[in-house]
Amino acid sequence: MGIVNRNGAFAEYLSLPSENLYEVPSQIPDDFVVFTEPLAAALEIQEQVHIQKRDLVLIVGDGKLGLLIAQTLFHTGCTLHIMGKHEKKLQLLSDFDILTLKPEDLEERSYDFSIECTGNPEGFLLARKALRPRGTLIMKSTYSSHLNIDASSLVVDEISLVGSRCGPFPKALKMLSEENINLSPMVHHRFPIEQGLKAFEEAQKPGVLKVIVEFK
Numbered sequence: 001m002g003i004v005n006r007n008g009a010f011a012e013y014l015s016l017p018s019e020n021l022y023e024v025p026s027q028i029p030d031d032f033v034v035f036t037e038p039l040a041a042a043l044e045i046q047e048q049v050h051i052q053k054r055d056l057v058l059i060v061g062d063g064k065l066g067l068l069i070a071q072t073l074f075h076t077g078c079t080l081h082i083m084g085k086h087e088k089k090l091q092l093l094s095d096f097d098i099l100t101l102k103p104e105d106l107e108e109r110s111y112d113f114s115i116e117c118t119g120n121p122e123g124f125l126l127a128r129k130a131l132r133p134r135g136t137l138i139m140k141s142t143y144s145s146h147l148n149i150d151a152s153s154l155v156v157d158e159i160s161l162v163g164s165r166c167g168p169f170p171k172a173l174k175m176l177s178e179e180n181i182n183l184s185p186m187v188h189h190r191f192p193i194e195q196g197l198k199a200f201e202e203a204q205k206p207g208v209l210k211v212i213v214e215f216k
Helices: 009-014 036-048 063-075 087-092 121-129 150-158 168-179 193-201
Strands: 004-005 021-023 056-060 081-082 099-102 111-116 133-139 160-163 189-192 212-213
Touching: 021 150, 021 168, 036 063, 036 168, 056 063, 063 081, 063 087, 111 121, 121 133, 189 193, 193 212
Parallel strands: 004 021, 056 081, 056 111, 081 099, 111 133, 133 160, 189 212
Antiparallel strands: none
């Protein structure tokens, strides 16, 4: 993981090697800079697999990462669907040509790629059911418990599994500087540093996407 900073002195202050730092373009607002790491994780998918216009892609999960993945893949021109259970979150994508689905709407064995980012076994099962034979399942979740899978079905359908985690900071900063992504609706609350504990409590509530802690 790298650290984003706005001045070179920051590296000396933290005693970090300069190669661990990425300079933040001045045009990126502070509220958006905090999305650098999750946006980079979203962009990592395109570092690992080649998604084309002809592909049908399903994102399973409407949390912060799922919404960021949707916006990054939108620029590939693929046919993109996102599945989630929270209408308010899915509405954040209303400006994009992305079909939103509920789990009961899933058309099984039809997608070229499915991306699982729910963090729960149910999400994995839905992502697996969505794939056509020889499709690719991209796993973004880390699970708190063991995940049970039908390995035989993966073999029979020749499914490719791709583990995907962190991603390229420079590309994330470039996307932020070019304003090719809509982040404002994802900032739900802000707190001064004196209320830092309250900010953490708020961030853990269901439906909250991003909480900003301000230093003044």
